[in-house]
Amino acid sequence: MEEQEATVRNINPNPASPSDEAGPPDASSIWARMAWTHLDAVRRRAPLVQCITNLVSMDIAANVLLASGASPAMIHSINEIQDFTPKADALYINIGTLSAEWVPAMQAAAKAALEANRPWVLDPVAVSASSYRMEACLELVKLRPTVIRGNASEILALSSACRISGAKGVDSAHESIDALDAAKSLAKSSNAIVAVSGAVDFVTDGDRVISCSNGVSMMQKITATGCAVTALIAAFVAIDPWNSLKATASALAVFGLTGELGMEMASGPASLRMHMVDWLYRLNESTVVTRARLSERS
Ligand SMILES: Nc1ncnc2c1ncn2[C@@H]1O[C@H](COP(=O)(O)OP(=O)(O)OP(=O)(O)O)[C@@H](O)[C@H]1O
Ligand SMILES: Cc1ncsc1CCO
Numbered sequence: 001m002e003e004q005e006a007t008v009r010n011i012n013p014n015p016a017s018p019s020d021e022a023g024p025p026d027a028s029s030i031w032a033r034m035a036w037t038h039l040d041a042v043r044r045r046a047p048l049v050q051c052i053t054n055l056v057s058m059d060i061a062a063n064v065l066l067a068s069g070a071s072p073a074m075i076h077s078i079n080e081i082q083d084f085t086p087k088a089d090a091l092y093i094n095i096g097t098l099s100a101e102w103v104p105a106m107q108a109a110a111k112a113a114l115e116a117n118r119p120w121v122l123d124p125v126a127v128s129a130s131s132y133r134m135e136a137c138l139e140l141v142k143l144r145p146t147v148i149r150g151n152a153s154e155i156l157a158l159s160s161a162c163r164i165s166g167a168k169g170v171d172s173a174h175e176s177i178d179a180l181d182a183a184k185s186l187a188k189s190s191n192a193i194v195a196v197s198g199a200v201d202f203v204t205d206g207d208r209v210i211s212c213s214n215g216v217s218m219m220q221k222i223t224a225t226g227c228a229v230t231a232l233i234a235a236f237v238a239i240d241p242w243n244s245l246k247a248t249a250s251a252l253a254v255f256g257l258t259g260e261l262g263m264e265m266a267s268g269p270a271s272l273r274m275h276m277v278d279w280l281y282r283l284n285e286s287t288v289v290t291r292a293r294l295s296e297r298s
């Protein structure tokens, strides 16, 4: 979808901002305030997000959506797509545990979302694991996802449409920066916003690049955190579909921030997961505005 410049102007009108006393806010605080405004809008508007996601991620994705204020619906039968998908505010498709039965449902749902003018978000989990998976994913990319979010290995593989990317499995074998050019190229060829997650997350429309440095490495030790943040991206894009670049960056910052806050209390991956969900539910304006770390790269 075409980007508009409205979001940053619209979300920075807080006359009570402490930064006003010291002069105009700097660019990073404008981005951080944008992240808060997106989270606040998700809480107020509770977007309905249809998820066709892998079996491993269903629980964490649904809980992350609920804690954010969104309304998840894990509906994947092809028999329900026609009735349900046009009612959803956004659709999330994740190919992590795809099967011959699910692929037609994914394609039908993506088509239904397109026809209903709803944003839809693709997570190309382990896209280079098999030619079946790659071909299914390439067919989905043709159905014009609004956002594609993957780890560096997935974005590198999808961007070049190579069958062998050097990835081990569903985890990334690359740093996110290694995939930045591939992400820009994929964004241009697919007309989607592309996000590469990692120690630093990058979000691009092919020209502009927003980076986010929130998060902790322990998040990689919880299965399906990537799937969960893609679900969160769908909720954020649902409430700001004309600014999907910014909505995607906001979701990544908010999710990364829950990792940082959760890590202050966690003793390992299982408790981190629990604390992340709690923090997503509890996050307040001052924490997001002071701790979201977003910036635009030139
Ligand atoms: N080294 C790191 N430091 C900080 N945050 C990280 C790091 N690696 C990943 N993250 C964060 O973890 C989340 C998941 O990203 P990751 O790249 O691990 O996804 P993924 O490989 O697709 O995960 P999965 O397949 O398990 O769902 C993102 O929010 C990302 O910012
Ligand atoms: C472990 C795993 N295998 C297929 S999907 C998935 C969840 C993380 O992507």
Ligand SMILES: [Mg+2]
Pocket (backbone or CB within 6 Å): 123, 125, 126, 150, 151, 170, 226, 227
């Ligand atoms: Mg993944």
